Amino acid sequence: MSKKTIVLTGGGTAGHVSLNEAIIPALQEAGYSVHYIGSRNGIEKELITKNFPEIPYHSISSGKLRRYFSLKNFTDPFRVLAGIGQAYAVLKKAKPSIVFSKGGFVSVPVVIAAKLSNIPVVIHESDVTPGLANKLAQPFASHIFTVFQETLNYLPKNKATCTGSVVREQLFKGNKLRGLKLCQFAPGKPVLLVMGGSLGSVVLNDAIRSNLSKLLENFNIIHLCGKGNMDPQLSDIKGYKQFEYVTKELPDLISASDFVVSRAGSNSIFEFLALQKPMLLIPLSSAKSRGDQILNAKLFKNQGFAEVLEEEQLTKETFMEALQTLIQKKDAILGAMSKAERPKTPKEMVELILQYEK
Ligand SMILES: CC(=O)N[C@H]1[C@@H](OP(=O)(O)OP(=O)(O)OC[C@H]2O[C@@H](n3ccc(=O)[nH]c3=O)[C@H](O)[C@@H]2O)O[C@H](CO)[C@@H](O)[C@@H]1O
Known part of the structure; x- marks a missing residue:
């Protein structure tokens, strides 16, 4: 019997690729041939072709939601139309029994093409409020999975369920000593990991660097600062290690860390x-986004998992104060975290997705 095929899509930022990366090994183990449809230049292309070279990667044209004026806003509808045609051709050839979409703008033409081809589509929303791409894709989907229970309030009751989070298995295999060695940290001080999302964050980078000498009195610092954001002048400072973006090193670096910003x-x-x-969370402000991170952060704070500092309140001083509060609350936070629902395994998530297969 020939292998069954699944097509995955999603991209734009790593947040729209992580879950796909988590479930690919489980799908392969279940005997599926996996294809990926993504954009020509998005981060999904780099992550998938590098980490899963055996998977056919199909590039399509896609538009982008911009919160600023650009002439491209007028040509994007044509790109999306072209993308639908290209995705339709890929689906016709690959003949998947199901399409799984992790969202991001590139996923919209794929979801529409799947509907036109009569292939069931399952989409996944990881934020509290659905993103624009998933809002557009939703009418074409057979089912929608969410990470947060609260998200169900924004979706049609008859076709949405909350599954909780899924974390890629590789992240549980980190080694603290390997992480410390990679950063050449002397033992003793706690390690602070700073991560500005997959793209890095200038706001977080400034908060850390403007307080650097003070912070280094008490911490060793791992700083994931985002592509193009390394500061060469700080590269020889003891106890401070910058990376643009890490992949296979991430589990060891998280394992080496005691606190996160x-x-x-x-x-x-x-x-x-x-x-x-x-964790101390500094969510992306509503001036720069739809405010999804503010809601994510609020829910984490309410459950006792995090301290939150709003970007509008961020100064050199408030940052140090919030970090101090985080350290004081460490035991309470760890206590709350130990009672949290465990994430789904990729295998469990795959079983949920495949229920909707043709
Ligand atoms: C600017 C923007 O649009 N941000 C959105 C984007 O964030 P972003 O792409 O930053 O998404 P997330 O924080 O959800 O995920 C980032 C992923 O990148 C990985 N990682 C990060 C740094 C690194 O060096 N190596 C690495 O592997 C992390 O482990 C994680 O799996 O998608 C999220 C999930 O829909 C949204 O909540 C965010 O609002």
């Missing part, structure tokens, strides 16, 4: 929860 992207915060790292 982060944006509040859904995947990141559930990873830190699963790995029991007390």
